[in-house]
Amino acid sequence: MNILFLTLVRITDIEERGIYTDLMRTFRDNGHEVFIVCPMERRYKEKTTYTTHQGNVHILNVKTLNVQKTNLLEKGLATLSIEQQYYRAIKRHIKHVTFDLVLYSTPPITFTKIVKKIKQRDGATSYLLLKDIFPQNAVDIGLMKKDGPIYRFFRKKEQRLYAISDYIGCMSPANVEFLLKHNPLLPPNKVEVNPNSIQPVKLEFSEDEKQRTRNKYGIPLDKNTFIYGGNLGKPQGLAFLLSVMASNSNKEDRFFVVVGTGTEYPMIEAWFKRYAPKNAMLLPGLPKKEYDQLVQSCDVGLIFLDPRFTIPNYPSRLLSYLEYKMPVLMATDKNTDIGRIAEENGYGLWSLNGDLPGFNATLDKLCQDTHLVQEMGERGYRFLWNNYTVDASYNMVMKYLKRN
Template sequence: MNILFLTISRINDLKVRGIYTDLMREFMRNGHAMYIVSPYERRFHLPTGIMESGGARILKVKTLNIQKTNIVEKGIGTLLLESQYLHAINKYWQGVKFDLILYSTPPITFNKVIQTLKKRWNAKTYLMLKDIFPQNAVDLEMFSKQSVLYRMFRSKEERLYELSDFIGCMSPANCEYVLKHNPAVDAAKVEICPNSVELQERSKRDKEQSELLKELNIPASKRIFIYGGNLGKPQGIDFLLKVIEENEKRNDSYFIIVGGGTEYGKMKIWFDTHLPQNACLLAALPKAKYDELVSLCDVGLIFLDRRFTIPNFPSRLLSYLEYKMPVLMATDVNTDVGQIAEDNGFGLWTENGNIDTFMEMVEFMVEDERQIKEMGEKGYRFLCENYTVDKSYKAVMKHF
């Protein structure tokens, strides 16, 4: 089949690991032709054009900045995407017959592209639902349900679900949420299509012998907890800072925070002001160095804002499981990521904001080396059984 994948992820090299690039390679291994549309944000000063990588054709479309920018440019840029993408597809791939159109949220503004190409080629459409917008923005008080913005985006969301022949959700709670809040959606087209990775052999490294830990001035003698990923409003950064502050009372646990995002500046100011001895903040690292750092850590961390009413399922969980690390989670009560971790023995959960319970979980992880190893092994097994790209591929392809 000729498969078109629409995304706002920056895909330039199909060999780079990620939940989308890994899945695209799986489609290609199974004989499908991949056509990918991805943005060139204006900050890169590059024109719209075609490139190839790993056998996939990638159409890079010049757009406004839509990530890590101010809310006004992000909003306008997101609304312009469908027209920009459709114009570029018509220019470069007018004669290509697409059998399947794949797309993920965010954004919810590909309706014009999907509708046009679906009608043109009688193509099937599959939504990989990674983000439930605009409700997540309402939860974070970016705008209200009474606003014009909410009504406009909600209308686009409903139309997106209507245009999609199938909707693949990340977890059971996601499926339940979509059906409960969208009664017009046929339950038969809603299913689980999880975040997934192409497994690679990962080995834990010796902390005591690590030159990287010495370089970063991270104490190898302490239990090392790592948070890697976006540092934005969805992560509930205030509680993460509270945890780091509380952890200063200990002498056997160390927190590494790696990433970037809209709240990175706030975190940098806090670190520069408080100068914690049991934590460090690192800007985004090169992939190889980040992977090496993760291999030296003991426990993975996931934080989500407690105000969420939608069930997020962070993809960073997968890298922790791949390195056989147990996971500590502080989230809202609506996501099922914590329940899944506890039910399957690879993590501990508490509601974001519950500092006493979270520090008890830290104590548990520091105390019991054997338990950490067992939980890490259980997490790796769960990853192998549930979150590999062949599972996502089969979820999509069982319809064809």
């Protein structure tokens, strides 16, 4: 079968690890022809390119404005223009291909016309991987006014995308519940849980490698090390992370590593320069392989979300923590179920973002019990293999194609 995948994630190498590349490799390995359409943002100063990898994977990198990790104005313009840019590139490079499945992820919510045209032309099945509920997420964190003209414009686009989708895969049960509650015209039988997933690798990271990695970055060998890695943006509610580090600055048994890129990086960098904490460090974004090595050298993974969210986010950074047998310590809003699922299955601890005494109590608990840390890490690793693998996600999508 011919699979068309539309995404905002820049993909140049199908062998790179990630939730989308892992899934696309699974389609490839099951004998399908895969066509990936993704951005080549202007920051890379490259033209639109179309390349073929290993015969049956084709990547169409479309020149666009900067879509991610940029200011709101450019992000908005990029979101509005990307559908037309993608459609022109598809017509130029792969118009001869008849597709059986069109798979796409949010953000953005502006792929409706492409999906509609492919469905009408080819009779393709359409499947939405819902990773972001926009525009409500922008309303929640104060970037957009509820029921204002901009909100209403994007809300109509969101509703059209849901309507054109034959099936919608959500990240968690709370996402399904939210989607159906706020979109009552959606038939419940087209919405299901199809979570973030990866192709786990059974990695052997020795104590010697762990020590070498810590020495490379200047991370103490004798401290409980907590890492926050990934996007450093407004949705993460990172002011609370700074409060956590400040309140633990005199604790000698723990160390914090913050690594990544995003719009909040300058704010975090300014805090580090001002306070120069002795038990914390800030690193810029790293290549995937180096980032994975750094994560594996730490003890506990951190997840933060802005407490104002009404939508149930489910950050994909959870997966790398579970894969590396790390407990997960979370401070989020009350609406996401990521903390509840973690606590019910024994691989994580949760508190409300802003509850400093509560969060510090969970920090103390993990610092005082190394056996608990190891036990929770093992539970998370098993939970990953049982619930968050790309084979399961692939089979969920394919059952609809086999039916048609």
